[in-house]
Amino acid sequence: MNPKEIIARRIAQEFSDGMVVNLGFGIPNHSADFIPESVNVVLQAENGALRFGGTPTAQTSDPDLGNSGGMPITLLPGASTFDMRTSFAIIRGGHVDMTVLGALEVSENGDIANWLIPGVLSPGMGGAMDLLVGANKVIASIQHTDKKGNSKVLKQCKLPLSASGVVDMIITNLAVFIVSKDGLVLTEVAPGVSVEEVLEKTEANVIVADNVKEMVLA
Template sequence: MSDINRIISRAAREIQPGNIVNLGIGLPTQVIHHLPEDMDVLIHTENGVLGAWKQAQPEQMDPFLIDSAGAYIATRPGSAFFDSAVSFAMIRRGKLDLTMIGAFEVDQQGNLANWKIPGKFSPGIGGAMELAQKTPRIVVLTTHCDKKGAPKVLKHCRLPLTAAACISRIITEKAVIDVTPEGLVVREKLEPISNEALQAITEAELIFPPELEAS
């Protein structure tokens, strides 16, 4: 299984029946393809859909119905369309249970940086700031290191923050890591890797609980 597939298939298990979920652009968008067709879940998209589903079949595509990444989507029975003020009222009032989101950097305080690289990348904030600040549970999906091999799980984010202390869990191709008051706790390893090797590619201090060794 590729690194990306390992992240996405593990991330799909984060979604509980009955959840209202937003899947951010990039890796999170792909999580929907790992959900059972009959799953009891409502997918929210920022552009005003509750009850979004997988890409529509070509003959059923509606040019007036996309998700926030631009894909032509199908909807499920019980879906609703609404304006952007309502869409973000839903977010800011905490009506979403879970948001999965990508990241440039995360850190051991649960800070998230994913909207701007000064001087290089500044396409705008989109919905990221409100989703990150107001969704009760934020799960970050990211490769463990960037394309040059530099760690993305840091002691302190260096890029401008999207939101502070907002992350509950980080899923990489290597591990599932929880943000706790004690620090970053490794809950699962997603490939065979020693604690030392995992720590070596992580700038933040990792906590390896005893039960992890036993598993």
Template sequence: MFRRRSSIWFMREPVKRDICVPCGSGATPKWGEEDIDVIDAGGQPASVIKGGSVCDHETSFAYIRGGHIDAAVLGTLQVDEEGNIANWTIPGKLVPGMGGAMDLCAGVKRIIVATDHCEKSGRSKILKKCTLPLTGAKCVTDIVTERCYFQVSPEGLVLKELAPGYTVEDILACTEAKVIVPDEIGIMG
């Protein structure tokens, strides 16, 4: 649920007109309203919202691999201060494969990670260095969590905005990565 809200948060930011951002499929259709010709990447029924468009799998990868996508929002297992992302496997666990995330990381101009700040165990998902196999190296530009918004820079993660109810000290306490705290920090909302 958080990722969907944070993706919406990102889209409220001023963006240039005429950029191409894949938003994924719409909500699961209601029982009896499924269209057998509209499915998501996993083969499950999907819906298309007003203003949405659909293309086949091959065309979508041609857009991605051809550099025609301006921004993408990805979830993650781990992300680090250098902009590396690990979002496809945990060693020893059975997974179907990477899917298109590696292609997005390699072919999209701006990668926004939308994730919970910490794992269920309480350990930070925003690390000094990813420990899981990488999906993409030095490709993440922005990280949005339920607690804050970071911009990735060569020096570390710049804290740009705080969610209401969180302080800089809260963020520093739950983030393993190097955090740069500027003089002015906005409020997410």
């Protein structure tokens, strides 16, 4: 299982019945392919869709239907589509229970940088800043290290912030962290990953929970 699938599968375990969940582009959108069969979650795309499911096949794909990353989606019974103004009224009105966004960096106190690397072409901030302050719970999804092995879970973010102190949970391909008032708490590790490996590859200060569990990736 590749790192992105590990993260996407673990994200899907946070879905529960009746939740309105916004998914950002990239790995978060991929989590729609792993919704547990027993869970009736209402997924929202910031570009104007409510109640969608997994990726369609080439035969069932509709070019007019896409998620926040422009990839095809499957609308479920009872789904609706609408304009961007309505979508952001939902977000800014506090009607999104949880948002899951990709990140470039996250910090131990819940800061997130996910929109700009100075000097590198950026697609822009999109709706991230609205979601980070409008959603009731924020999950940051991120590969634990960069290509050189440097931690992306930091004491302080080095890139321009999208929002400060808003992240509640961090899901990486190695671990799950809860951002608490006391600091960053390690609660889960991926299959085959030890607590020691997570600590070695994490720049941030980490509090190890008394009972660290193995991620469920069903």
